[in-house]
Amino acid sequence: MGAAMNPLDTAEVPSPPRRGRGRWQLILILLVVIGPMILATGMYKLQFWVPESRNYHGELIGNGQSRADIGVQADEQRWQMLVTAPQDCGPDCQQLVYLARQIQIALGRDASRACHALATAQPLDTAYDARLKREYPQLQRYPLDLATYTRETQGNGAAQLWIVDPHGNLVLRYDARVKGKDLLNDLVQLLKLSNIG
Known part of the structure; x- marks a missing residue:
């Protein structure tokens, strides 16, 4: 007969938590919330992507x-x-x-x-x-x-x-x-x- 099997070999070993995925989710949430504010501030301060048309006469x-x-x-x-x-x-x-x-x-x-x-x-x-x-x-x-x-x-x-x-x-x-x-x-x-x- 072959070698005895170790019971630990057959048991499922839980994989360590994937921290990388959680960090990416946090970064994505922050970009969705803070990104538009940063973009709007940049547009105002640096005057880019500002529409040229206007609706007023004065x-x-x-x-x-x-x-x-x-x-x-x-x-x-x-x-x-x-x-x-x-x-x-x-x-x-x-x-x-x-x-x-x-x-x-x-x-x-x-x-x-x-x-x-x-x-x-x-x-x-x-x-x-x-x-x-x-x-x-x-x-x-x-x-x-x-x-x-x-x-x-x-x-x-x-x-x-x-x-x-x-x-x-x-x-x-x-x-x-x-x-x-x-x-x-x-x-x-x-x-x-x-x-x-």
């Missing part, structure tokens, strides 16, 4: 500037179309003030969510001042700190219209060439996307 103010940063002190809690006039309120300024009022009217049922305002660094012409009081009763008026405004806008002395959110942050800027339809579309889109104001 100049986007994305640097966190507020109304106070351009020299206007106000405590408005609604969306605001703010016209700034660092010089006298000439034809361009007057056109923007008129446009802001018309846009607010065109908002229809959302008109109460927005307002229009004028910030001037110099006193208005007496006739135009009287006209504003008579024809623009809801127009808010503010003084404009010229030194602050000039510093923040790199000396741009032209009248401009700003869309300001209910927290006082500047969102979009337009010059006097803006078309009313474009401005209205931008503001309607902001109101639609916003749950504030």
